[in-house]
Amino acid sequence: MADKNPFPGENNTGHIWDDNIRELNNPIPRWWMLSWWASCAWVLIYVVIYPSFPIGDKPPPGLMGWTQIKEFKEGMAEIEAIRAKYEDQIKGMTGEQILADPGLSDYTVASVKVLFGDNCGACHGSGGQGAPGFPVIADDVWLYGGSIEKIEESIAKGRRGMMPAHGSKLSEEQIDTLASYVVGMAEGKEDPAGKALFMANACFACHGMTGTGNQAMGAVDLTDSVWRFAPGGVESARQTIAHGVNFPADPKSREAIMPAFGERLSSHEIKKLAVYVHKLGQ
């Protein structure tokens, strides 16, 4: 076709369609080409200095030795360095001392949140709101004491509630009376019949003469508004009185076990967790 090009001298490529539609050879400006070659060169440079094509099971590191994971680790080290400043201070302090310092306790709360979520949140809720059978830890009621040392002890050694079942010793009506008496206690009501049963069955031995409980053995305060086994009320009280808590002889007994974390977590972590728990509600 080229030898009998009907449009000579106009620099066409010899591609001609429909008699007169033809492709001209107009090269693009030189500098566009140069930028294109420069881009190609850049690709080569990039390939050499950065990790690019995988060869074997690892990409070659590149001349600069840069990798994403390295940068990530450097970033982590940077964060650790910032944390170290606080961690070093906390290390030698008791929970009480951390709480006395607003800056350090804010740091502790912020930094141990993940640990709380991993270890505590499953039962006590992400905000300490508790769950059926598991106590609220965002309120001001503490079964075993709310001081920071007591909280640390609860986390490290765990806790195991204990209340005998009275279903076999008491009649239905007696349990009814006792349950109503316990419910009335929080509202400040008098009930001589209930009181008599409370004394006769030695409930006072653990819960105290006035029903205010005993933190040394985890016996609940019956006079406050908070229920250990929420939702509270006569039904809940009946169930607990009849079947007890962690009472081996009664299969319907309530369960109340806090596992010990002393093996799983370091004392430093437990101290920080105790601060976190302490500050959940105050």
Place this chain on the structure above:
Amino acid sequence: MSKQPSSSHLAALDDLLEEAEQWHVNAGDETVHAKRIGGKWRTIKWLSNSIWLLLFFGPYLRWNDRQAILWDIPDRQFHLFNVTILPQDLWMLALLLLFLAIMLFAITAFSGRVWCGFLCFQTVWTDIYTWIEEKCEGTPQQRRKLDQAPMDLNKFGKKLGKHTLWMLIAIWTGISFVAWFTDVYLLWGDLFRLQLSSAAWITILLFTVCTYLLAGFMREQLCMWVCPYARIQGAMVDVTTIIPAYDFHRGEPRSRMKKSDTDEHTGDCVDCNQCLAVCPTGVDIRRGQQEGCIMCALCIDACDLVMDKVGRPRGLIRYESLNGLEGKACPPVYKQPRIVITSLIMLAALLGIFYGLSSIDAIDLKVLHARQPLYVLQSDGSIQNKYTLKILNKLANDVTVKITATGPAGLKITSRQLLAAQHGRVTPTSVFVRVPRKELTAESQPIIFHIETVDSDKPFSSHRESVFIGPKR
């Protein structure tokens, strides 16, 4: 239309026609060397160009011991005279960008590429660069000759002078840009001691190279092939848009007023190509609207001058809408929906910015109610809610703030109420509020938190409403 021209007019025309052949439409094959003539639009262009002096001199303005306008990126602050804007207030920047984008749209709809012709940095820097080129190398004819001449001492001297001046402007542009982001006096000091941060070096280098290449060499190619605005502006222009336009009814058929064709059928255009000569992008306006035209109106000046010389009325090329050229009236601007709608959006954005600027508090409070749990029953039967208060301190120093709250009767804050708020930061704190259960009249009740500085000379305060949540009733 045409009358018999007087002899003085014919003589002037002969001069013009003599150079008419050397002007060609820009086909991308050679550098456009546009002719510079004075005129009304040239003057306006100089004035609009001079807005960019702000870029060079703005950073030296001081305000209360610091740069008046400063984008402080490391500290994440923007200083605008005595207002300090933190990232939290950057929604105003979004509104500003909206305003500018819509303004560009509105102006384009109303009068075409005003931005391109008069304000765009590409146009302005190119204009300055070609002005320098003319000062160094002479008129377009001389420049074209020089481009083709072999390199000798004379050519080298001229080119060296030009490129040196270009480079100096480019470097100064780079430094001035960076000066908006760091204290300009420190910048010059660090520059001379060669102690700039690598970010500053790279930015200056980038701006220098880009300025030099884009204004010195790319010029109108950027408008024709790269600029995205040039690609979309056609969608905003219609027959009512007032743009520099050639009145083809009046101008055609063109005639160089030779004896043979001076009859009454010839138009006013004398085909002298002066409009093409002055065009910085090298397009021929007589071919109608085209993407190469940046609407700089310089051809209006050129043609008016020609018309004066040949004794014909000015305005053969003028600002006119396509409707106007056809003798049709355009509806007034307030009846053109595009203009009205865009103006309303601009107004809304402006109001938002004014509201934002006037309501920036020195300290600012945000309140987040804890989600888990929403409330906690306490041993005495009261209900406790937990909030996270975020206190933003925009003052120049740390302050102590006191936290109080008003809401349901019997409300009590049980957590610490005095708090040190670090300047330029958000200080978060947990706040616990207790309300006796009998005072709760609804599941959710309003509560307002107040903060007030206690130790600054001038008290600043802020407040924010939230809710107090209790058990379902």
